[in-house]
Amino acid sequence: MSNIIGGKYKRTKLEIPNNLVRPTSALKREAIFSIVESYAIKNSIEIYKNKSIIDIFAGSGLIGLEAISRGIKKSYFIENNNSVVKILENNCKKICNNNEYEIICEKAINGIDKTFEIKPSIIFIDPPYKKENISSILIKILKNKIKSKNTLIIIETSKKEEVLIPKELTFFKEKIYGKTKILFLN
Numbered sequence: 303m304s305n306i307i308g309g310k311y312k313r314t315k316l317e318i319p320n321n322l323v324r325p326t327s328a329l330k331r332e333a334i335f336s337i338v339e340s341y342a343i344k345n346s347i348e349i350y351k352n353k354s355i356i357d358i359f360a361g362s363g364l365i366g367l368e369a370i371s372r373g374i375k376k377s378y379f380i381e382n383n384n385s386v387v388k389i390l391e392n393n394c395k396k397i398c399n400n401n402e403y404e405i406i407c408e409k410a411i412n413g414i415d416k417t418f419e420i421k422p423s424i425i426f427i428d429p430p431y432k433k434e435n436i437s438s439i440l441i442k443i444l445k446n447k448i449k450s451k452n453t454l455i456i457i458e459t460s461k462k463e464e465v466l467i468p469k470e471l472t473f474f475k476e477k478i479y480g481k482t483k484i485l486f487l488n
Contacts, residue, residue, distance in 0.1 A: 303316065303318065306367060309370075310371055311361070311370070311375075313409065314411055316362055316364065316393045317393060318361075318389075318448070319385060322432075323361035323386060324361070325361060326428060326458060330412060330458070330484065331364060331368055333479075333484070335369075336343060336475070337469065337475060337486060341454065346385040349423040349454070350423070350426050351373065351375070353374055353420065354376040354378060354420040355369040355424040355426060356378045356418065356448070356454070357377060357378045357379050357380065357426050357428075358413070358414070359430070363377070363390045363393045366378070367393060367394065369424065370402055370403070370465075371397065375402070376401070376404070376420045377398070377404075379394070380410050380413035382410070383407050384407070387405060387436075391409055392451055395475070408428065410427075411438060414442050414448060415442075415446065422448065423452065423454065424447075424454050424456065424458070426456045427456070427458070435465070436457060436459065436465050436467065437466040437467075437468070441468055454487070455486075455487040456484065457485040459482070461480075461481055461482060463483070467485075473486070474486050474487065474488055
């Protein structure tokens with residue numbers, strides 16, 4: 303079990319699939335949302351009201367559900383493991399109304415071909431370490447015009463993994479937590 307750490311559903315317990323996912327810790331989630339909220343204030347960007355988050359490799363949905371708790375309008379979850387999707391669905395039902403989330407049960411590279419009716423202010427990518435080509439996903443996000451001018455892209459990966467950032471994206475922050483690296487792009 304893991305808890306939502308901020309917003310109106312703070313302390314709500316969520317189920318974590320055993321051995322099937324690597325959940326983002328409370329410490330990292332707090333850091334991610336602090337950085338995102340600080341960036342939004344500094345740049346006069348609205349990140350929650352009438353916006354969405356795309357949580358790619360969603361797992362239990364901790365990041366997308368944390369965003370719902372903090373006021374984002376809709377979370378899109380991309381996850382292709384059917385066992386994990388069942389747990390994700392249960393977690394969503396604890397926190398969300400039906401119109402506040404959508405689960406896309408496909409491989410990440412195919413899931414981002416969808417049309418997202420509510421434009422994302424945040425795209426969170428947290429693949430299994432060293433098993434997915436993050437650069438291909440970034441290129442496809444750009445090609446499909448999912449990212450708008452103010453959309454933030456956050457990547458959680460192994461600190462040893464090299465991520466090639468397309469030239470259309472601007473890197474603005476990196477945080478290291480143990481074996482994990484979190485990259486912030488715009």
